[in-house]
Amino acid sequence: MKFYGDPSSCANAVDLTVRHIHLDWNVSFEKKLIEGTAFLDLEVLNNTEHINLDSRDLEIVSASLGDASLKHNIENNGALGQKLVVNFGKTLEKGSKVKLAIEYTTGKNGASALQFIDRECTADKLKPYLYSQCQAIHARSIVPCMDTPSVKQTYSANVKVPKGLTCLMSGLADGSSTEEGDLALFKFHQPIEIPSYLLAIVVGALEKRDISERCAIWAEPSWVEKARWEFEDTEKMLQAAEELMGKYEWTRYDLVVLPPSFPFGGMENPCLTFVTPTIIAGDRSLCNVIAHEIAHSYTGNLVTNANWEHFWLNEGFTVFVERKILGRLYGEEARQFDCLCGWEDRMLPCIKETFSPVHEYTKLIPRLVGVDPDDAFSTIPYEKGSAFLLYLEQLVGSNQRFEEFLRAYILKYRRQSIITDDWISFLKEYFTDKKKELDEVNYDGWLRTPGVPPNKPTYDDHLVEECKNLAKKWGTAEVEELNGLKSEDLLKMTSDQQVKVLDCIETGYTLSHERVALMEQKYKFSSSGNSEIRFSFLLIALKAKWVPIIEKALEFVTEVGRLKFVKPIYRKLFDWAESKDKALGTFEKNKQFMHPITVIVVKSLLK
Incomplete structure (x- = not known):
């Protein structure tokens, strides 16, 4: 595979490439780190005496080729972490293949790819939880690697976790777990070459429900049945993708619902898509996220x-x-x-x-x-x-x-x-x-030019125009006319159209308190099971400075951790004198249960 160069990596991938990584890992919830050894199968592309690997806050214990211990040093690489240079002590000739072993632990102050979650921050509050997010350049914080999407490798892993927890990875499970004292051993392999950013791990109190022969849902016990129903059409989506793009090559397409504090929408890890619980609406109206992640099985992952x-x-x-x-x-x-x-x-x-x-x-x-x-x-x-x-x-x-x-x-x-x-x-x-x-x-x-594209595609806009027309009514019509609107005029629309109506109102108008109250009375948006609809209405009501919405908004940012929702809501709450103190109090009370990334983002709004 040709190496095009990567400004986000220090790897000398023109000299060597990684064909396979085997991981022997021990996950410690007590220390909040992973310790173990990575075995890198290297192929030499040009004569070389060293390898440059990407690293971020890893503590390297040793590096070796067979029985030979190797010298290594770590150099600062600015925003990109550190460069780990391992010297072979001899020239490795083009065409040769070697296995490099590196014993290490992830950073004692945390790894940017890992989120250890106390049990209080999980849905069921039963057991602690761990998940990873390696995209874009965070794999280097859990394994020394060529952390560039130009390099693809297969991988295998033996992972020890505390007994009573389930471990999943972005690969295929090799049988059921075995117990070793207080630990459970899980084994995985990924036979298709992947870039480092698709390496993924989840550890938690998880249950499984099958959707089809190749699709299953994993979640905490209180979520698993709701999630199975919500994502029941996953197999249909996968079949539609195959009709469009060809055979699905990854054998399994499983989903894991992460804790409410998960700050993102989804992540297309092979064999195991990560999803936020905020897309479990109770009516399958937010499953386009699954279509997106399935599409990634071709464009992005393959x-x-x-x-x-x-x-x-x-x-x-x-x-x-x-x-x-x-x-x-x-x-x-x-x-x-x-x-x-x-x-x-x-x-x-x-x-x-x-x-x-x-x-x-x-x-x-x-x-x-x-x-x-x-x-x-x-x-x-x-x-x-x-x-x-x-x-x-x-x-x-x-x-x-x-x-x-x-x-x-x-x-x-x-x-x-x-x-x-x-x-x-x-x-x-x-x-x-x-x-x-x-x-x-x-x-x-x-x-290569910034700004609006030079051409606009042709769109069928009649559904969008319906939404804009209804939004205009709410923004400009007399209240008497709004009173006469039938609630089904909006509720018969798809959830995406309803969100479009609300977004057009929020960006185009500032509603009176009377109009906001009437909208809530007709549609009960603030208690919608669809998080996108609920969020869009909260923005309208906060923009209008409608006092009854403050408690509803605080409930929302306490329940969900998705940055897409939390950041805009907290921004509006902090910017309004009536709600600022309550919002600060809610944040201080709940930040111990929030994802660290979310805490940093919310704090930044106060500067």
Whole structure:
């Protein structure tokens, strides 16, 4: 596999590559760390006397090749952690293969990839919990590795955890666990080569429910039945993905529902997707998150961006495929609606408000030299990338042909890491009959220029217009007319349309207290089981400074830990004199139960 270079990694991947990693791990909840040994199977690509590995706060005990102990040193690498240099003491010749063993512990002050959660912060408050989040460059905090998506390797693991807990990883389980005294041993292997950021582990009091022969749900006991019902259509989504993108290669597609404090929506770890409990709405209305993570099984996990400057190859493609899956399940109208909402509600505000139209991070291919990729994270690679693919699909003039191209693209580059130029070359090679049209595409404007894209795809906007019209009524009509509205006019809409109505109200109008009270009376949004609807209404009511909403908002940020919700709600509560003291009190009381990342983010709002 070609190495394109990666500004986020110090690995000398032009000299060596990692073919396989075996992990012998012991998970200590008492010390809140992992200790053990990583065995790296290396292939020498060019004569070399050393290897550079990415590291972050690891405490290296020893390094060895067979019986030979090796010298190593650690160098500061700024925002990217540390460089671990292991000297072989001799020249390893091109073509040779060796096994490097590194004994280590994760940082005593914490590993950026690991979140040890006290039992009080879990759903059932029965047992402590551990989960990892290695994307983008946090795998280096739990294993010394070539922490670049350009390098893919298989892995295996033997993991010891306290007896009574279940361990899961982003691989296939090798039989059931065995007990060794107070510990339980779990074994895993991942036979498909993956980049380091897809290494994942979960340890907790977990129960399993099967959905199909290859799909299951894992969750804490109080969540597992609700989750099984909520995600019952996972197998249907997987089959729709296979019709669209080809055979699913990862054998199993399991889901694990993480504790309420989990600050993210989902993570596409192979064989084991991580999801937030906030998508368990009770009516399967938020399962588009699952379609997104299933799409990642192809775009991202099989065909991977070679470095984080080309992140749009992972996320733009995945959003595009996710919406294709939803279109097959729920109709083209639903797909078009979501595409247009992506352009209007997620991409444009990010360009114009979160950043600015000239900001580097609004490019599809931003420069990330010396930058932690997490700092550049936004909706741009997702929505601008997806819009570019929709524009090209319309340029080609056939949805079916573009879907055939996607399948061919996956087949050509499966199990590889690529950059945007590889994709462009294949695009032009595939559509030889569209040479004139594709040669005229403003690739530089789409990919390397900040701001709004040079072209806007054509969208079917009639569902969006229905939402805008209803939002306008709530913003401008007489209260008497609003009193006469039937609640079913809105409730018959899909949950995504309801969110769109609420978002249009929040961005376009400041409602009177009377209107907010009437809206709550008609629709009872503040107690909705759909977290997206509940969140959007809370923003409207807080913007209106409607006092009865304060307690409802505080309940919400106490129940959920997802940053997407917690940060905007706390910001509005802190900015309003009437609610600031109560919000501060709630935060201080509950921060011990919150995720450390969430605590840092909320504290930053007070500066």
